Amino acid sequence: MPQSTPKAAVLLEAAVKYLESELMPTLEGYHRFQTRVTVNVLNTVRRELELREAQAEAERSRLVAMLGHDGEVEALSVELAERIRAGTIAIDDPKLRAHVRQSLADALAINNPKWLTR
Structure with missing residues (x-):
């Protein structure tokens, strides 16, 4: 599939910047909260x-x-x-524990990277 230019991550970053820098300061209450939720989703x-x-x-x-053999991630899991x-x-x-620890760190890196610094 062809990639868009600019890349999707750059477009999302621009949308977040607008929401946080320009729109949120003009909002209060419910709409400010919903915009914060939207920023979190986009990030x-x-x-x-x-x-x-x-x-x-x-x-x-x-x-x-x-496991000692190749396969798709879902089937291997x-x-x-x-x-x-x-x-x-x-x-x-120890290999299982390291795998679970890394899998959790990877999930947090996407869902809430702030938890990794605690």
């Missing part, structure tokens, strides 16, 4: 566009290393869960 979408592809590939690589339930991968396995 989340921007971060997902910027980060998700690399995160998905890193997740797939971690899963392949743990289901298999990992099945192996944990069956007891063939221990819940305290």
Whole structure:
């Protein structure tokens, strides 16, 4: 699929800048709150566009290393869960713990990166 110019992340950043710098100072109450929610949504979408592809590939690589074969992320994740339930991968396995920790950090990097600095 052809990419738009400027890129989607740049367009989202421009929309956020307008909402925060120009529109929000003119608003109060409900509309100011709803604009803040919209800014948060746009920032989340921007971060997902910027980060998700690399995160998905890193997740797939971690899963392949743990499970010993290639596949799609979703199928590998289901298999990992099945192996944990069956007891063939221990819940305290260091590779599993590192995978879960990194997966959570990746999700937070998109959804609320402020939580990563706490």
